[in-house]
Amino acid sequence: MERIIFGDNQFFAVNHISDEKSRAQSIKFKDDSAIIKTLDIAIASGINTFMCTTHDRIANICEIIRQDPEKYQDFKIYPCMPYAHKYANAVTELGIAGTLKQYVPGNFVSSLFKGGMAYVSKDFISIMELMVDAEMKMFKGINTPVIFLQNVITDLLLGLGMNEFLIGFANYVRQKYNAEPGFITMNLPKLLDVLEKGGITNPIICTSINKVNFRMSGGKEIYEKTLREGRCRVIAMQVLGGGAIPASEALEYVSNLPNIESILFGASSKQNIENTVETIKYHDQKNKERLITRYNEYEDQYASPVSAVN
Amino acid sequence: MVKIALIGAGKMGLSHLSILGAHPNVEIVGVCDTSKMVVQVLERYSGYKCFSDYQKMVEETHPDAVFVSVPTKYHYPMVKELLKRRINVFTEKPFCLNPEESIELAQLAKAAGVINQVGYHNKFVGTFREVKRLVKAGAIGEITHFQGEAYGPVVVKKKSETWRSDPTEGGGCLMDYASHVIDLINDIIAPIESCKGSILKSIYSKNVDDSVYALVGIESGVSGVISVNWSDETYRKMSTSVTIIGTEGKIESDANELKVYFKGDKFPKGYSKGWNVKYVTDLTDEVAFYLRGEEYSAQIDYFIKSVTGENSHDINTFDSAWKTDKSISLIKKQSSYV
Missing domain, CATH: 3.30.360.10 (Dihydrodipicolinate Reductase; domain 2)
Structure with missing residues (x-):
């Protein structure tokens, strides 16, 4: 995975601290062209991975990308499914069974209900697989090396102890899409334990990591401990703590944590995108230099006598 | 461990179940729902004991508290039944169809001396x-x-x-x-x-x-x-x-x-x-566990702590x-x- 990944919250008026800002964003990104323009700025800044929900409007964006294969040659999308509000609204309107009937392609669910037959466990895993297929349709022909389960679903299943669906998702994504499964969660330590127990080692997990303890369930300390153990490939999200921390301070904190493979951020303006990329690069460079200095010091102290003996 | 049973595994019920399932001090002893499909999934994948009759569930599982997340019109008869059995109750909002039903339940809860909370998160x-x-x-x-x-x-x-x-x-x-x-x-x-x-x-x-x-x-x-x-x-x-x-x-x-x-x-x-x-x-x-907003986890934790006597229990009575x-x-x- 690339060090910096571009997110999509700003495109869909998701703002964790201000309804006013979210309104402004929804006006700014009313047209798909505004989204593409911002994506192009991100690409020009050296970011080639876009992580996005399976929102209806992403289908349009995918179409634009497909039409210009040369320009988007190195461009990758990490789909995150499902777009939870779509299903939440459907459940309010249609109930759980009605929602499944509406969103699972084909007659599979209807025939299940009509037949009145006893469902066997495999049926439910199959329903999940069909739903994954439905969500993946819009990405046809686009490079999607990692496919994520959204946090509301990951965490709902986690709390319900429905670990088989989490494992089932991982297996299916590998087998059908030849992609790495990823999980978004607000409960990193708990999820990691469950995935490991289900036989998924070193999973890709995207989770809140920030200086102010925002959405880090159980507290920052246990997250930092989990990171030090290096048991998973982490994408840090919500690094600005929902906007509560100044960007430079926030990025310094997260850049200096161990075992964070990627940092996910979203921004609307050219200046913010470029500043964020530069700041992360600056801290990464500093860390690299610090490592080299430390290595050289080690070499000076121990390495030469050893090699002399040899 | 606080033994919890839940009636109504719809949108709010599943959300409560997930948060309860992750709570370190909670044991889910039973779930009641009228949807066969929901019940089958919960039995098979979550391992919960499921019922279609809430009274039978309560009799068999002896919960310390019951979560009621069914359409509003059922709040009154179900909560009343639970209060008769002196069981602590968390019920979804709005409380009842009219204030006459609500005051009756509020008084019953007081008389029964049980913890009572409504989900105004x-x-x-x-x-x-x-x-x-x-x-x-x-x-x-x-x-x-x-x-x-x-x-x-x-x-x-x-x-x-x-x-x-x-x-x-x-x-x-x-x-x-x-x-x-x-x-x-x-x-x-x-x-x-x-x-x-x-x-x-x-x-x-x-x-x-x-x-x-x-x-x-x-x-x-x-x-x-x-x-x-x-x-x-x-x-x-x-x-x-x-x-x-x-x-x-x-x-x-x-x-x-x-x-x-x-x-x-x-x-x-x-x-x-x-x-x-x-x-x-x-x-x-x-x-401790986040699903869809801190407030949903916090209200459940508050209720559990009320049941175990760890707070003054004066929010959302x-x-x-x-x-x-x-x-x-x-x-x-x-x-x-x-």
Whole structure:
């Protein structure tokens, strides 16, 4: 995975601290062209991975990308499914069974209900697989090396102890899409334990990591401990703590944590995108230099006598 | 371990189950639902003992507390039955179809000496908690007027009927959506005790209201406007806000952002003259397990701690939910005069 990944919250008026800002964003990104323009700025800044929900409007964006294969040659999308509000609204309107009937392609669910037959466990895993297929349709022909389960679903299943669906998702994504499964969660330590127990080692997990303890369930300390153990490939999200921390301070904190493979951020303006990329690069460079200095010091102290003996 | 059973594994029920399932001090002893499919999934994948008859569930599993998340019209008979058995109860909002049922349950709960809570989760939102603290401390002086608003995209086209579109089951914007705002105002300022005019308007629904506009009053002379519309698709999800005007300042708050204006040189610690902005991130305590907002986890943790006697148990009691039902019924009654 690339060090910096571009997110999509700003495109869909998701703002964790201000309804006013979210309104402004929804006006700014009313047209798909505004989204593409911002994506192009991100690409020009050296970011080639876009992580996005399976929102209806992403289908349009995918179409634009497909039409210009040369320009988007190195461009990758990490789909995150499902777009939870779509299903939440459907459940309010249609109930759980009605929602499944509406969103699972084909007659599979209807025939299940009509037949009145006893469902066997495999049926439910199959329903999940069909739903994954439905969500993946819009990405046809686009490079999607990692496919994520959204946090509301990951965490709902986690709390319900429905670990088989989490494992089932991982297996299916590998087998059908030849992609790495990823999980978004607000409960990193708990999820990691469950995935490991289900036989998924070193999973890709995207989770809140920030200086102010925002959405880090159980507290920052246990997250930092989990990171030090290096048991998973982490994408840090919500690094600005929902906007509560100044960007430079926030990025310094997260850049200096161990075992964070990627940092996910979203921004609307050219200046913010470029500043964020530069700041992360600056801290990464500093860390690299610090490592080299430390290595050289080690070499000076121990390495030469050893090699002399040899 | 607190032994919990749940009735009604729909949208709210599943959310409660997930949070309860992750709670270190909770054991889920039974789940009751009428959907065969839901029951099968929960039995097979979560390993819960499931029932289709809640009385049988209670008899067999002996829970310390029961969560009731079924359509509103069933709250009264089910909660009454549970109270008879002296079981602690958490029930979804709104509490009952009318205040007569609510007061009866509130009194029964008191007599039974059991913990009772209603799921008005906004009271566990950091910004609204801070609004209450400021108002109760008199930080913006004497309150003269308020505005309580909620908008969201629940019913944005003519569509199929569910219990939410049936007035006899507790559906409609006033009961389902505006109740949140009314409950917040009742808690932050004082219960709404009069309604001078109200309009309950259907936009897409056939049988229930999709929006509520009301001019209301509080005994002390404070006036207020309630403006709620669940057919507003310019909002991505429900947005609830309160504006409170006082002689010494003004508060505007939603679930994310709190803005306070102080006129003079008297203001609480951490604030200054003029506008102040605080974010929910600064005002929210972390939770042990996060699903869909800290407030959902916090209200459940609060209930569990009430059952184990670790807090004073005075948030979202049946008594406070009865007052909210009373305010709702005033607004409903007034609208029929229009």
